[in-house]
Amino acid sequence: MGGEIKIRHTCLRVRDLEKSLDFYTSLLGMELMRRRKSPERGETVAYVGYGEESKNHALELVQEHEPPIQYAHGNTYGHIALLVPDVGVMADKLKNAGVEFVLDPHYVKAGNPNKIAFFKDPDGYEVELTERK
Numbered sequence: 001m002g003g004e005i006k007i008r009h010t011c012l013r014v015r016d017l018e019k020s021l022d023f024y025t026s027l028l029g030m031e032l033m034r035r036r037k038s039p040e041r042g043e044t045v046a047y048v049g050y051g052e053e054s055k056n057h058a059l060e061l062v063q064e065h066e067p068p069i070q071y072a073h074g075n076t077y078g079h080i081a082l083l084v085p086d087v088g089v090m091a092d093k094l095k096n097a098g099v100e101f102v103l104d105p106h107y108v109k110a111g112n113p114n115k116i117a118f119f120k121d122p123d124g125y126e127v128e129l130t131e132r133k
Helices: 017-027 087-096
Strands: 007-014 030-039 043-049 058-064 080-083 100-105 115-120 125-130
Touching: 017 030, 017 043, 017 058, 087 100, 087 115, 087 125
Parallel strands: 007 058, 080 125
Antiparallel strands: 030 043, 043 058, 100 115, 115 125
């Protein structure tokens, strides 16, 4: 196929783009890479992530101008995973900000020094915190 193939971004439909942007940038430390308004598609889009968009995976946050009455995540969505230096420290920061946790920080299995935790973003998408020691 010629050239390197890599994942560019993952798209999440969100109810309130500004609320989601604040969540991902302020609480999770992502940077706003770019944003655009697409009247022909009826949406406003923002890309967030860690580092330069051309070199890193991004989250594409899409707010529809005329959203459906209710979004359904369906039964095939799993989660987004973030590798962090210390799950406990990040979990405390998020809990102090009122973020809902699905699973509190815990060891993956007995004898394994790695911890994981799961929380929900403003639209109810699950996000995993994971560390590798």
